[in-house]
Amino acid sequence: MGKTMDYGWTSVGELEHKLAEILLARYPGEVTELDVSIEGDTVVLSGEVASEACRGDAKRQLLAFDGVFKVSNRLEVAAFLEAASDSSTEDDYFDKRPSKQGVRSDGDGDRPSTGGRRRKSFNPVWDEVYKGSGSGRIEGPGVEYASYDGDDEPNSVEVSRYPTIESSGELSSGAVIDVTVGLTTDSNGRENPIDVGSFAADWTEIELSVQIVGDWLKSVTPETGSITLRRDGPTTAARFACTVSPNYVLGSPAVLQVYYLHGTRICGSTLRDLAVHEAPQKGADAEERAKPEPPRAAPAAAGVVTVVPDASGPALVVMIAGVDGEQQWIWKRYGPDGYRTGSGTVQLGCTAKAFADTLLASCPDLPADSFRRMMRGIGEAIWRKAPDGFRDAYLGCRKALGRDFPIQFSSDDPHVPWEMMKPDVDGGTVDHLYIEHPVARWPLNTSGALRPTFIAGDILSFVPDYPLQKLASAAEESVWICSTLGGIRMAPTRSAFLDLLDGKHSDPVRLIHFAGHGMADTGSNDGGIELQDATVGLMEVYQSSTQIGHRDGPLIVLNACEASAGAEMLGMNTGWGAAVAATGFGGLIAPLWAVQDAIAFQMAQDSLPQLLSGRATLGAAVRDARRKNAETSVAALAYLTHGDVMARFATS
Known part of the structure; x- marks a missing residue:
């Protein structure tokens, strides 16, 4: 191309403009119409081009931009100037190039980013290698199974794994313990595996980000916050350094909730009590008791992890653990800067049901001439209960993506309609979340997986x-x-x-x-x-x-x-x-x-x-x-x- 390309972008319009520049230079006269949009955490490429080569390269070039992780290629070919390419190569849903996972922060400590795939300059050598590969699948760390957009479904295989959660270190007030979360092929005496999903027979790697929550934890710092599943080879586990709350009482339950996400799409959860493990025998001598404690595996519990790799996630997902008392929030958003994760707590000051009933009991009977203003007040009261970090994350997402981006709430709390939140910004011009945006809710800890x-x-x-x-x-x-x-x-x-x-x-x-x-x-x-x-x-x-x-x-x-x-x-x-x-x-x-x-x-x-x-x-x-x-x-x-x-x- 003769010059170094800047693969950063701050708006969808800028992303579309830069992609158009690349394609017009490489395929003069072949781009009839080009449109780039975002659906949740997926960048959608649509329009009309004159060749399959241009169509496929448009997808590959788009995946080179910072933070672009999922792409749905809906470009239509108006005139076939060469033999049609293999759909399994051109229509793959994810990036196929080796990449490094960056670490980004959203104001609540560092979190690993599963986006951030980039190529800072055009590499014609790589393109020739890619086009010449037999399978069209060049996959590196963190690259998931790819979807297939052709008329025929590819052969698929069912993938199952055993969820593992291990911890080491003293489980006591103020202590720092190491927690490892994995999905392994080794049963190691565990009773039942989890059916992770159905993937293309030639899949190689799938990456899931992991979030952990426990009301007995003071802080959680991810060391490697994602699991990489491999068809051949060992699974890479997620690892966390966790500080136990100073209020934790030795011997009391230490329930750890683990959530798995593919992009921003929640795939499921597992639950473990780390306090349930074999204690040292009373008769053990001092030397035996002084030995470092080996990693302990908590007993299995019911859970579900269902990955649908070619399903789009929302632009913003909110996970709310706990109903009454202190609710723990984790959110993950997608935008031009890739994925950002944050966390915070909510204190309702009463039970969730009492809070909701106080606000909503009069709603059916609100007067026709004043209900809208009353509902705005209710929405702002709910907004003010949300964590400061979440409010900032929402406004940041809105600034980058505008109105209409989709939001998913996944909550233990069935009472408070958080989707009714109305931001008290811009002089009240921003409406309720569920009027401004597509919004849905789902129980957080359930055996029922989301269906796309x-x-x-x-x-x-x-x-x-x-x-x-x-x-x-x-x-x-x-x-x-x-x-x-x-x-x-x-x-x-x-x-x-x-x-x-x-x-x-x-x-x-x-x-x-x-x-x-x-x-x-x-x-x-x-x-x-x-x-x-x-x-x-x-x-x-x-x-x-x-x-x-x-x-x-x-x-x-x-x-x-x-x-x-x-x-x-x-x-x-x-x-x-x-x-x-x-x-x-x-x-x-x-x-x-x-x-x-x-x-x-x-x-x-x-x-x-x-x-x-x-x-x-x-x-x-x-x-x-x-x-x-x-x-x-x-x-x-x-x-x-x-x-x-x-x-x-x-x-x-």
């Missing part, structure tokens, strides 16, 4: 015709679901609904829709949704006989409405969110408080068509409906989204 895709299948609609308290708009919604979206009207009975849950519907199911009354639980397991003849309670869903979730992973839409004197759904959403995650469903859309019949139908009309067609992600579809109706009714602000914020429906 909803399968093709039936849409099943349950809409009771109550003899009393008629819901006119729910009836219209039923007709609309079937006539416009191709739904199947189901018998709105308790037995029919339970049969569906138990997997007795023979065909694949992608969406389960309910429009009717809901009952809030009074503490006696009496909450649920009201079918034509009886109520289906939450505990009847939250059990092992529920098979449809694990089988098909459908989305559930609970459009529980209220008539003028009807039942409501206040507080129902929180319990259903946990049940949906634990029983394998792909997601849930439901209101947090009572909503009116007409606005419930409107929210369905404004969200489901673009979602089911695959035009919008789960988070974006509901955000758009919420944004459209935010000035009309407070009910529009009641709807929360559970699942993978980036999830899409399959179109075939």
Whole structure:
């Protein structure tokens, strides 16, 4: 190219401009249209070029830029000037060049960055080597399995590993201990491996970043904060230096929560109590007791780690451990400077439920002429409870990426709707997070992995015709679901609904829709949704006989409405969110408080068509409906989204 290329960038526009300069110089006249955008932690390349060589090189050049880790190549070739290239080479999702992992800080101590791949100058020798490689896969440290965008699926293999957590050092107040987290092929007496995922048969390496949390820890310093899985060769473990809290009591539980992320996408978690290990025998002599303690492996616990390498993560992910007392937050964001991680704590001053109830109890009855201002005040009250570091991270992400970037909350706290936060900046011009951005939530510690895709299948609609308290708009919604979206009207009975849950519907199911009354639980397991003849309670869903979730992973839409004197759904959403995650469903859309019949139908009309067609992600579809109706009714602000914020429906 004749000059040194600067591979840094501070905005998507700058990234697009620099890539265009490179391609125009290398492929004169072949670039018809070029567009670079960001979807979560993935850079999307679209437009039109005149050759497969240009298309493939555009992807490779884009991956050379600082902080570009995932690329989805959607460039179209308008004219084939040479033989089409192998899609497995040109459409790989990740960088294929050897690289070093940098270490970046976000104000809360150093954290390893899994981004930061760069090539400071053009290297024609490397390009010739790359193009001439037989498999088209040149992978170095930290490079994951690549996706395949061709028409045929490549052969795949199932990968499983044994989670290991080992610690060494004295587990006592103020001590510094070393913690090692791995995913190994060696069973070493462990009972069950974890199914990590399905990868291309020729995969070589996959990198996962690791975060650890424990309320008994004062600080955590990563030495190597990521795990590198290898098809051939040993796994590289993540290592941390941890300082035990001065308040820790020797012999008490030392529960360590471990979270695994691929980019910004949460893959799962495992749980260990490091205090449960064999103590020195009382009869051991002084010399024996003085020997350095060997690394101790904590007993296994239930966990899940499911990696979907070609799934996009959000631009900002927030993990919230703990419900009451002190909540521990960890966040990871993506931007032009790659990945940045931070942490902080939240003190609510009361139980999470009490905090949420104080703010939300009056929401269903807020006056039509003042609810918007009241809700803004509630949003700012929630914002002020978030850690200072998180608020700074959000504003930094907003400055770099603008409005609309997706946010994923993964939380132990089912009560506080953190997505309702409204930043008190710029004179109040910034709206609630879930109006400004696609946002979704999911339980943090659950056996139900996030699903990035909803399968093709039936849409099943349950809409009771109550003899009393008629819901006119729910009836219209039923007709609309079937006539416009191709739904199947189901018998709105308790037995029919339970049969569906138990997997007795023979065909694949992608969406389960309910429009009717809901009952809030009074503490006696009496909450649920009201079918034509009886109520289906939450505990009847939250059990092992529920098979449809694990089988098909459908989305559930609970459009529980209220008539003028009807039942409501206040507080129902929180319990259903946990049940949906634990029983394998792909997601849930439901209101947090009572909503009116007409606005419930409107929210369905404004969200489901673009979602089911695959035009919008789960988070974006509901955000758009919420944004459209935010000035009309407070009910529009009641709807929360559970699942993978980036999830899409399959179109075939």
